[in-house]
Amino acid sequence: MKIKDFLKETNGSYILEKVLNKDKTWLFLHDDLEVPKEAVEILRKVKSGYPVEYIFEEVWFYGDRFYIKEGVLIPRDDTEVVLERAIKLINEKCKTKSEKCKIVDCCTGSGVIAIEIAKHTNAKVIATDISDTAIEVAEKNIALHNVDVEVKKCDLLKCEGEEIKADILVSNPPYVENSWQKPNVYEPDLAFYGGDDGLDIVKELILKAKDLKYKAAVIEIGYNQKNLLSEFLKDKAESFEFFNDLAGNVRGIEIIF
Numbered sequence: 001m002k003i004k005d006f007l008k009e010t011n012g013s014y015i016l017e018k019v020l021n022k023d024k025t026w027l028f029l030h031d032d033l034e035v036p037k038e039a040v041e042i043l044r045k046v047k048s049g050y051p052v053e054y055i056f057e058e059v060w061f062y063g064d065r066f067y068i069k070e071g072v073l074i075p076r077d078d079t080e081v082v083l084e085r086a087i088k089l090i091n092e093k094c095k096t097k098s099e100k101c102k103i104v105d106c107c108t109g110s111g112v113i114a115i116e117i118a119k120h121t122n123a124k125v126i127a128t129d130i131s132d133t134a135i136e137v138a139e140k141n142i143a144l145h146n147v148d149v150e151v152k153k154c155d156l157l158k159c160e161g162e163e164i165k166a167d168i169l170v171s172n173p174p175y176v177e178n179s180w181q182k183p184n185v186y187e188p189d190l191a192f193y194g195g196d197d198g199l200d201i202v203k204e205l206i207l208k209a210k211d212l213k214y215k216a217a218v219i220e221i222g223y224n225q226k227n228l229l230s231e232f233l234k235d236k237a238e239s240f241e242f243f244n245d246l247a248g249n250v251r252g253i254e255i256i257f
């Protein structure tokens with residue numbers, strides 16, 4: 001197969017740039033050359049559904065490059081609106097505090113939310129996850145970005161028998177309904193499923209945060225969960241507001257306790 005044909009494939013340019021260690025301009029100037037076997041094999045694997053991010057162990061989020069590997073959710077562009085909302089809230093709520101605000105990114109996965117919060121606010125950030133692989137990947141990313149984020153292995157906010165108290169909770173937890181199919185079989189179930197209506201973990205987190213006297217929370221949710229969550233929150237928060245992703249679908253909720 002020639003480079004010119006390979007470039008027509010989804011991810012074709014990215015795969016060739018990585019395998020040949022050349023940029024797009026070079027590829028266009030040499031598009032009559034044969035593609036190496038390794039690239040053809042990678043394209044076959046990606047076309048069969050294996051995420052290209054796991055092959056090259058890299059993913060881009062909020063303009064930054066992160067390490068990723070199988071066993072950990074690949075961060076999605078839609079989560080960037082949740083991050084932006086969290087950064088805005090943290091910067092507003094924390095500017096009058098004399099000491100540093102404490103933020104928990106619960107269900108941190110690869111650590112992308114925690115790391116970007118550490119880069120864009122003045123807060124003390126703690127990242128938690130129940131998965132050993134996620135903890136390993138988050139730690140690697142924290143070192144890669146040279147930020148001050150503490151990582152803890154926890155079941156939601158419970159770490160070694162102790163609950164973490166903080167000012168603001170940020171989370172992209174598992175919130176997919178159990179009956180739904182994952183976008184691909186290679187990402188971990190643990191990152192997706194949240195019970196029959198998908199809200200088991202979201203609700204548990206909200207109750208925990210309220211109980212521990214968190215001031216606010218920013219949580220990613222599914223586009224169809226607004227009504228169920230509004231009903232649940234009626235008597236549990238001072239105020240709450242849903243916000244949309246770039247496609248105009250509900251993507252998250254900001255709660256003031």
Ligand SMILES: C[S@@+](CC[C@H](N)C(=O)[O-])C[C@H]1O[C@@H](n2cnc3c(N)ncnc32)[C@H](O)[C@@H]1O
Nearest residue numbers: 075107108109129130131155156172173174191
């Ligand atoms: C949807 S992923 C989010 C990952 C990352 N925050 C992101 O936005 O890319 C959810 C994460 O929750 C973690 N998780 C699932 N159940 C958990 C629990 N009970 N306590 C802590 N983390 C949990 C999974 O391991 C997974 O990393």
